[in-house]
Amino acid sequence: MESPVFKKYAVIVAGGSGSRMKATLPKQFLHIAGTPVLMHTMQRFHAFDAAMPLVVVLPEAEVSTWNSLCQQHQFTVPHQVVLGGNTRFQSVKNGLAALEQEEDGVVAVHDGVRPFVDNAILQAAYGTAAQRGAAVVSVSLKDSIRRVRGGTSKAVDRAAYRLVQTPQCFRLPLLRRAYSQPESPLFTDDASVVERFGHKIQLVEGSYRNIKLTTPEDLVLAEAFLLQEKRT
Ligand SMILES: Nc1ccn([C@@H]2O[C@H](COP(=O)(O)OP(=O)(O)OP(=O)(O)O)[C@@H](O)[C@H]2O)c(=O)n1
Numbered sequence: 001m002e003s004p005v006f007k008k009y010a011v012i013v014a015g016g017s018g019s020r021m022k023a024t025l026p027k028q029f030l031h032i033a034g035t036p037v038l039m040h041t042m043q044r045f046h047a048f049d050a051a052m053p054l055v056v057v058l059p060e061a062e063v064s065t066w067n068s069l070c071q072q073h074q075f076t077v078p079h080q081v082v083l084g085g086n087t088r089f090q091s092v093k094n095g096l097a098a099l100e101q102e103e104d105g106v107v108a109v110h111d112g113v114r115p116f117v118d119n120a121i122l123q124a125a126y127g128t129a130a131q132r133g134a135a136v137v138s139v140s141l142k143d144s145i146r147r148v149r150g151g152t153s154k155a156v157d158r159a160a161y162r163l164v165q166t167p168q169c170f171r172l173p174l175l176r177r178a179y180s181q182p183e184s185p186l187f188t189d190d191a192s193v194v195e196r197f198g199h200k201i202q203l204v205e206g207s208y209r210n211i212k213l214t215t216p217e218d219l220v221l222a223e224a225f226l227l228q229e230k231r232t
């Protein structure tokens with residue numbers, strides 16, 4: 001089926017503190033292959049569609065860090081900066097507010113710390129959301145999993161589960177309405193917010209390279225991926 005044509009937007013959330021990374025700077029500003037993580041991520045979106053408006057959500061205290069980095073790296077990808085909130089939910093909400101003049105379209109919400117998103121993933125996620133309203137990128141599990149309950153654990157069928165990534169793409173009016181719900185601790189991503197609102201989520205295939213930089217060893221992987229990309 002051909003996707004209906006909608007204007008594309010992206011809200012790139014980088015408003016967190018990166019506590020699990022245990023670095024002196026929030027992880028979105030750490031350098032991999034000489035360039036801050038967030039710039040790698042934004043470049044991927046810009047390469048996919050240079051006309052797409054990019055909203056970048058940052059911690060209020062780090063806007064000056066970002067401005068200095070942009071100067072230092074002569075970073076010219078056009079974007080609008082929005083201040084983040086105390087939770088990812090609040091940060092996404094603030095990012096969406098920056099698009100309040102836009103009537104319709106498909107918006108991707110993407111973690112600023114997932115710098116290995118690629119064109120195939122973006123194409124699939126935007127295209128599926130254009131057709132079905134909500135598309136979320138995921139991969140199957142490579143490890144066995146066990147359910148833990150009351151001090152014991154039991155094997156469960158891993159084929160029944162998926163690991164969820166970003167981008168998570170939605171028709172803009174749907175995501176806006178979903179984010180007007182009260183926040184819940186169960187909202188760990190945008191799919192959970194939209195699903196609570198009553199809309200079905202379509203899964204699209206992600207990639208094992210599309211990692212979220214969360215803990216220090218992820219930086220080693222990220223450097224290796226970039227080195228490999230440079231060689232090919
Ligand atoms: N208040 C917040 C919290 C998170 N995020 C963003 O959401 C993405 C995924 O979150 P996570 O990996 O948990 O980032 P942090 O909250 O920064 O990390 P940690 O949980 O280790 O502190 C990141 O790009 C992060 O910057 C955000 O925009 N605003």
Ligand SMILES: C[C@](O)(CO)[C@H](O)COP(=O)(O)O
Pocket residue numbers: 088111164165166188189190212214
């Ligand atoms: C949105 C997300 O990256 C999908 O995997 C994830 O849910 C973010 O979770 P975190 O607790 O903020 O790392």
